[in-house]
Amino acid sequence: MGKIQHQVTKIKNLLGETLFQVLLIILVGLILFASMYSNVKPEKLDLKLFSVADQTIRSPITVEDKESTEKKRKEALNLVQDVYILKKEYTQNRVDLITSIFDSVVEVKDDIADEMSQKEKEEGQVSEEPPISDQLQRLKQKLTENETKELTDPVFIALLQSSKDELSIARDLTVTAINYVMSSRIAADDVENAKKRLEEELKYTSLNSSLKNAAIELGRYAIIQNEFYDPTATKEMRQQAIEAVDAVRILEGQILVEEGQLISRDIYRQLELTGILDNENSLKPFAGLALLLVTLLSGLYYFFYFLDVSRELKHMYLLIVSIILVFSIVLMKILSLFVQLNYAEISYIFPAAMGAMLIKLLTHERLAIGFTIVLAICGSIIFNEGITATLQITVAIYILLSGMASILFLSKQNNRSKILQAGLFVTAVNIIVILMLIFLRNGQYTGMEYGFYLIAALASGIGSAVLTIGLLPFFEAGFGILSTMKLIELSNPNHPLLRKILTEAPGTYHHSVMVANLAETACEAIGANGLLARVGCYYHDMGKTKRPQFFIENQMNIQNPHDRIPPQTSKNIIIAHVTDGVELLKKHKMPKEIIDIAEQHHGTTKLAFFYHKAIQEGIEVNEADYRYPGPKAQTKEAAIVGIADSVEAAVRSMVHPTHEQIETIVRKIISDRLSDDQFCECDITLKELETVANALYVTLKGIFHSRIEYPENIKQKVNHA
Structure with a gap:
């Protein structure tokens, strides 16, 4: 730590x-x-109205300048003119009115003609027209009160005294002039000018003077205002003008006043609006x-x-x-x-x-x-x-x-x-x-x-x-x-613990190196830390240095001591190499990851050989007593080191193993550990275990490959035979 x-x-x-x-x-x-x-x-600024700014000041926030926005909206409203609409139907209405007056005159004249003709038939003599006053009275009865009030009697008399042909010509001229003048917009203050324009239109016609004056008066009477203010349309236009004006915003970071610039009322208001003037507290x-x-x-x-x-x-x-x-x-x-x-x-x-x-x-x-x-x-x-x-x-x-x-x-x-x-x-x-x-x-x-x-x-x-x-x-x-540099340092053969295992248990050292090669390859195949696995392998059997002769890899040219002691003692010695190793590693303050691998590489697996030996000798045994104390592997690296350790020992014990035998033993060891729930506490997956099996098989196949019998070797064998 x-x-x-x-x-x-x-x-x-x-x-x-x-x-x-x-x-x-x-x-x-x-x-x-x-x-x-x-x-x-907030900056502490001493700013006064109409003073000169001693620095450039930017806005700290984005805020709407409502006063400027309202000012722009008022300017936009002032540019919007009132909306007036042209009532085109008024032209036709006035034309129809004048036409009806002429038609009424013709009707009066026709009625008088019919009466005179009837009277001539009854009396047998030519009758006289009724006086003009009677004709005028008859005409007024056909017209409305407004027409009789607005138009003078001379107008009606002139019409009654004219022939039908003259009336037809006068009607056409008057209607044409009315239609022409009222086709243009006539505002309330322009009605009199419009009437004068109509008067100019009729002044030079070929009508007799009395009929012409009557036509002019009728035309003037027909001309009225046809352009009217539209409050609804005007309101809509004003609303559109207001909506078209974008809100004036003082943007964050915008320069409000530059260094050396006079602080006017508008600038002072913007400074106040952005909170710069009262931001000190x-x-x-x-x-x-x-x-x-x-x-x-x-x-x-x-x-x-x-x-x-x-x-x-x-x-x-x-x-x-x-x-x-x-x-x-x-x-x-x-x-x-x-x-x-x-x-x-x-x-x-x-x-x-x-x-x-x-x-x-x-x-x-x-x-x-x-x-x-x-x-x-x-x-x-x-x-x-x-x-x-x-x-x-x-x-x-x-x-x-x-x-x-x-x-x-x-x-x-x-x-x-x-x-x-x-x-x-x-x-x-x-x-x-x-x-x-x-x-x-x-x-x-x-x-x-x-x-x-x-x-x-x-x-x-x-x-x-x-x-x-x-x-x-x-x-x-x-x-x-545990860094890469630290791992490399720990892998140095001159490290005191590695020198200890090399000198005191050379067979275990060689076994550890072989397991390290296998474990590193398998870890790298699944993306685990291969270097950690390798270094962990170097130290995983450090406890064997306490009693090296009790482990088969160190029993060169000596009798196996387990043959002379009870299986209970043998299993205690074998199990103790884990706890002895952990104790030794802790004493030398080794990294926790290395200690964990040494402690977990056997998990809680069973010492099957001594367990069955005890049973064969008739000793009453408890299976739990013949299992390593654990814990089970907590990491992928610890799990793989445990597999590689068992695989290397198993394959090394075989004489000239074939490729098929190697693959079988690798898969059997993994299968046995799976069925014994040795991987239930680490996050290694079945797919990764399959990859590990293939990696171990390929590596072991390269180590235990078939060797060619050279002629010299064959000759020596024959001679010895």
């Missing part, structure tokens, strides 16, 4: 697990709050930041809560993620100082993928994803280009995609040797993301600016890889994480 992990365990035991987790998250939250405090703190930005951090850290804790690992690992993962998050935020904060000096593009140099790669390699992929999301949101606040309480979305996208690219690459290449390749992959993604953001802005950039962006992308990608490689050993050492 690493030093940091050891100290954390002490603190955790002192405080309790839940309290420790809560305090750790609160501590991380406070550090993040302190880091982003200045980025959301505002607590809203801090409350918002606190809520944001609570949400982010709660979401991150949610990832931990549902992580399918042991409680001890959860605590270690939580601490690792917290340290990396704080380190990333501090590094981000340092870089943000250059943003305040008008180097906004410096944010792209930030090693965005570093934290994601460290967490992916040290903990879990799901935690790396959650971490990247949190870091991207925090980065959007810290790199906000000096605009208080705003979010820099482009930086958030850059950090998010950069981190996700590293996770994606390492999810397929989960190997520490691939970190530099992951950095190059992240660099390529960074370049694509930066170009995407630049092109979306549609701005004009110089070649030097493009070059800087490319250098920043390269520095971020390679820097992430270099920092990951540099920091990884510290985390592995501090938290007791």
